[in-house]
Amino acid sequence: MLKLNSHPAGRHFLQIPGPSTVPDRILRAMDYPTIDHRGPEFQALGKKVLADIRKIFQTESPVVIYPGSGTGAWEAALVNTLSPGDAVLMYETGHFATLWKKIADKLGLQSEFIGNDWRRGVDASKIEARLAEDKEHKIKAVCVVHNETSTGVTSDIAAVRRAIDRARHPALLLVDTISGLGSVDYRHDEWGVDVTVSGSQKGLMLPPGISFNAVSQKAIAASRNAKLPKAYWGWDEILESNKNGFWPYTPATNLLYGLSEACDMLLEEGLTNVFARHQRHAAATRAAVEAWGMEVLCQNPAEYSGVLTAVVMPKDASGQHYNADAFRKVVLENFNMSLGQGLSKVSGWVFRIGHLGDFNDLTLMGTLSGVEMGFELAGVPHQKGGVLAAMAHLASTAPGAAKLQKAA
Amino acid sequence: MLKLNSHPAGRHFLQIPGPSTVPDRILRAMDYPTIDHRGPEFQALGKKVLADIRKIFQTESPVVIYPGSGTGAWEAALVNTLSPGDAVLMYETGHFATLWKKIADKLGLQSEFIGNDWRRGVDASKIEARLAEDKEHKIKAVCVVHNETSTGVTSDIAAVRRAIDRARHPALLLVDTISGLGSVDYRHDEWGVDVTVSGSQKGLMLPPGISFNAVSQKAIAASRNAKLPKAYWGWDEILESNKNGFWPYTPATNLLYGLSEACDMLLEEGLTNVFARHQRHAAATRAAVEAWGMEVLCQNPAEYSGVLTAVVMPKDASGQHYNADAFRKVVLENFNMSLGQGLSKVSGWVFRIGHLGDFNDLTLMGTLSGVEMGFELAGVPHQKGGVLAAMAHLASTAPGAAKLQKAA
Amino acid sequence: MLKLNSHPAGRHFLQIPGPSTVPDRILRAMDYPTIDHRGPEFQALGKKVLADIRKIFQTESPVVIYPGSGTGAWEAALVNTLSPGDAVLMYETGHFATLWKKIADKLGLQSEFIGNDWRRGVDASKIEARLAEDKEHKIKAVCVVHNETSTGVTSDIAAVRRAIDRARHPALLLVDTISGLGSVDYRHDEWGVDVTVSGSQKGLMLPPGISFNAVSQKAIAASRNAKLPKAYWGWDEILESNKNGFWPYTPATNLLYGLSEACDMLLEEGLTNVFARHQRHAAATRAAVEAWGMEVLCQNPAEYSGVLTAVVMPKDASGQHYNADAFRKVVLENFNMSLGQGLSKVSGWVFRIGHLGDFNDLTLMGTLSGVEMGFELAGVPHQKGGVLAAMAHLASTAPGAAKLQKAA
């Protein structure tokens, strides 16, 4: 038998920006016998999760749940709404936006990429300008990433909607919030999104294995005429079966057990509280980065992500960045913590701290302590006391701080 | 919180032909924290399951593991090997063969269906004849279902291979053994299969959520020129990443924990023993059906399935079959057992008994007792004593019976 | 690592009369992190289980919960209420009554045993007669076993109470219902019991590890003057701590998680339904025994246990019983089922079928099939068809049978 979880003593700190730590309540909920996916007990489960998940997407529209990874849900968003050769306007916010573009290309779409430097989010005015040029409405969809997991930059989706509207362009708005959902505010309906793509292993606190398409009525209408070949990802049969709480093929039952529990947890805490918790941890993390004398990859404070913080490694005398991956290896080997690597364009000089999902103050402090000690051991020049800065932020914003002030 | 598993007292008997009962060892293996899918611990897991799963398919070729259901793996087999408009020869063994054909049609392939009465398996000579006619080799693939879950009929795949070879036809051989793998003998290499499709929730004893393509070198070669659009299902990037034990996108980590344990269990018992166990239970089940004076749907003894037994409901005086679904409902409500329904063409007059996966003699006897008592309560005419016939078979073939004889 | 649960394929049938099969809901409830046993979260747990467990004992009096086995709770009942040299009147219903007497002797009490043939329960008139003789009230306690696990005989506790009252004797009534609680009707208050002893691993469906003393006000009063040395088992400090939901020493927290779930399950089903379910399964089991041409150990139908059935092995030509343990070994090795052995006086010629706890019709049928096939393989002469007799009983008393009759 493979020895799973043979980490050194104590709990592993899984501080990559997803999969996030799966809480015990969810692991236990998933650890139940699989049931008949065509029986009455399953039906009750199906109806519950289909209703609950809408609340998490803040939508009244249907949410399609796939057995599959987020990559599959990207594909689903495209094949359900588009036809071969359709033009799609995409925006290079980072590694994952680039991967989504690659999928569009593989599927035979004509993708166009608005370039960007990976240190800021979507500039909606560029989208507006490009759409305004497209008098013939060849562009059928605008695709943007809400929370770019490779950079820690969150884009303003409402602004993208307004840009499309101002351009009076009929393109669909497709948004990836794979890593944002359930951690930072996301409003499918209010922001006028047509298809929202997400996954299970981030803010939903589940293991990877299911993914989502929240679909507007406009998107459903578009799907009736879309000509890209589709079978597994096709919304039509799923939406039909879902009406009764079932799926046209065998769903990932045990992950749905977990999803039910995850929605309960998020709704018990309250989405507003969940989002505030993440923003507070992100702010504390940035306070530490600043105190270390380092730089956050995201350069626009309005776009700082509540999900993760990407940190730029300092440069040595020759102007070379210290190696981020060597540093991460030191942290893993000495402190039993996984940090996120820099991907493609930022590989080697950026690392990422995940502070998403089921997370709290002391786990953050353990995390930041591990980073600070890792700098020391890896010989990365830094100012000490990042952890003190983070603590100052956390202590001053803890529930008890308000009580202290009220008393004073 | 949804009350899962709020069944009446005692363990539910999940005797549908999949998902099968997930054994405790697998549930517990899955109930571990998710790990970094790009770290060294994951890598060890990835390499292990990729090596183990080949043994289960009895192949030296790669096996691609998808987050997704078996339906997705059907699609994967087609989109990786075929181009728009390609002709594929399929064989109507039952409901699932029909669904696979439907997927081929949705993807823009030209499918041709060799009809059949759902009570017997593939007649390889018909395939040979059809291929022999196809002088121009327009047919690019032959698709057959190994163990047809809707009928309890297992087809002879080696015979199909010989038929293709005799016709000297270059078509690929694509086989679905979603419900057969890990319960009845299946030999990807020896039988010359190009793509084998399977899933997790049957003989592999896992919850649903991952599925498989075992791929021959010929299939991989074909995939390089295949023109159907593909991204998520594309073998190329997965096979490349798999070389190091990783996946190009986030895999279903916790199901891979379970898969590791499942392979251990099957290999500890020994595949030959696993297959013999299933055949013995199937024979005992048929002995019961015969004793009840009823008919097994499969009419060719050489093709009886070791995975499930489909039973034909008797007819009343007017020649109408007693209603199978009313009967199943009585069984569920009175005896806390789920039986499989008849699907499409056999809906209403056939029910199915699953005896696959992690299963043993006494669970089979509980199952058959529930069926026999269900007949009684549902007013379905039958001869009593099916359970005695099954017991006679089991007792005479138990390990202890051999000892008794040796002693005598 | 020890390979636990490396049984052959399929679920083990644990049909000893306890530990009974622990249902998934309870295993999962126990599989949570241990919490601070002095914190507010524990306090809520403590208060809940202390309230719930009273409902199961059908009492308004306190129930003391010990980390320890049932044997410890026997000792606790004695050391809290008695003084060195006190006379106690005990009743030899079987092996466990004998063990309890042995403990009384070890603790320095003067025990007196009313003999019995292990095939019937307590004859209350004998107790009455003995107490009537005891004009000086030297006898301080009457100790009887409610459900004797070694014989499958349930004694009438209300009758014992009446006997004591008729004798106008002040002795305390101490009752062991270790294997009866939660499976067969037991009424601590209504039957006027002073101390009821029980354990976790039978009708409460928990793993072994906690045990109970339900204590009347009269027992508590007695404990104030009882002189046997006691520390761990002393009620006083526990009852004091329990007022706030805590324990004076570290309690078995995870088993209390399980106890909370167990009480929920019993109360959701309803105690009356739980008891009826067990009686029905016991009756079906006896129908099988009779059909096999064998004898139940219990000779008084009014005292048949709903928890287990002890079966007498038939005799061979020389008048020797066939060996029960050889038979049990055949069943274990061939059919993956554990049956209970005959203990001390009935060792070798009696075996026991447990049908307690979380149990249902089809599990019973699997069990009885295993017994019938075991007879065959072990060469034990029997008439076939015990399973048919059991099925006839179950089918005719299933919920659906009533509907059928109403319809007719």
Place this chain on the structure above:
Amino acid sequence: MLKLNSHPAGRHFLQIPGPSTVPDRILRAMDYPTIDHRGPEFQALGKKVLADIRKIFQTESPVVIYPGSGTGAWEAALVNTLSPGDAVLMYETGHFATLWKKIADKLGLQSEFIGNDWRRGVDASKIEARLAEDKEHKIKAVCVVHNETSTGVTSDIAAVRRAIDRARHPALLLVDTISGLGSVDYRHDEWGVDVTVSGSQKGLMLPPGISFNAVSQKAIAASRNAKLPKAYWGWDEILESNKNGFWPYTPATNLLYGLSEACDMLLEEGLTNVFARHQRHAAATRAAVEAWGMEVLCQNPAEYSGVLTAVVMPKDASGQHYNADAFRKVVLENFNMSLGQGLSKVSGWVFRIGHLGDFNDLTLMGTLSGVEMGFELAGVPHQKGGVLAAMAHLASTAPGAAKLQKAA
């Protein structure tokens, strides 16, 4: 259903000095179906844990495993070796030594307490002096606590042994290492201990519910003549049954599953490494305490505990200690961490930080951060930077630090 683990988001920090955090491997090992405690599978388990646990106590002698708490194992040590009225010499190291004395008194022993100020460990010379006075050898046992959980002071047991030997006194040496075993070095054989008492929920990383007596041959010999009444705790029957891997009564099977896994984990890491890990975390904790300008309760550096650190709250202007329990409440409510309270003599002005069991650097840093932020929120005067001091210690002693130095 009670909502267990409804803590705020993220994992609870359980930093009381036991129960310690139960690692996933152990929780999962315990989450298996209970098995027949008289069958061959149990026997293999029993033999394994009885062999493994000796390695943890560093003894060749038997270790008795009880279903019960550590309190019960205290009682067991006394009732097996002593007779009513026997004199026992005990040593007031703190709250738990006092509780043990109370138990001795309840059992009818004549206990004598060597007083102490709760800030240092056993002074062996006082024991030697007292034994030297006892010319008639009325003192039958010397009882000391190895790791006093209420104070964070570890006493030198080898010195006590030498003291007894120098006094040429035949008294038995009984030692409580309930909280020390498996975290700090303990050598039953080498130190000449007669009975060692321990429990499951500390260094063994299990939930509470089983406890231990490691027994020397001299202790076993004494038990044959000891006259205190005993039944449940009696070694004789248990040792007899244990020879075959069984217990005379139903053992706590699922906790034994966990014990098997716990021993595997400790022996895989290596006891020497386990002990070094705990000492390192204790040193880092003390570095933080010192940096905060506070005082550790233990005043003798040679006796600092590796298991926990008790911290003295600073005094205000009036010379009153700041309230430790108010501070702990702030920490629990703001930072989801449980700290240990001060008990009896040190109640209100001492709190305890547990750093035992399955624990690592980053969990310690989360813990210390929570303490430092708690001081802030509770208005407890302190110098900032305790966490930096702890980090300095950890970083300089991490495996990677050695590599750095070697490279330099």
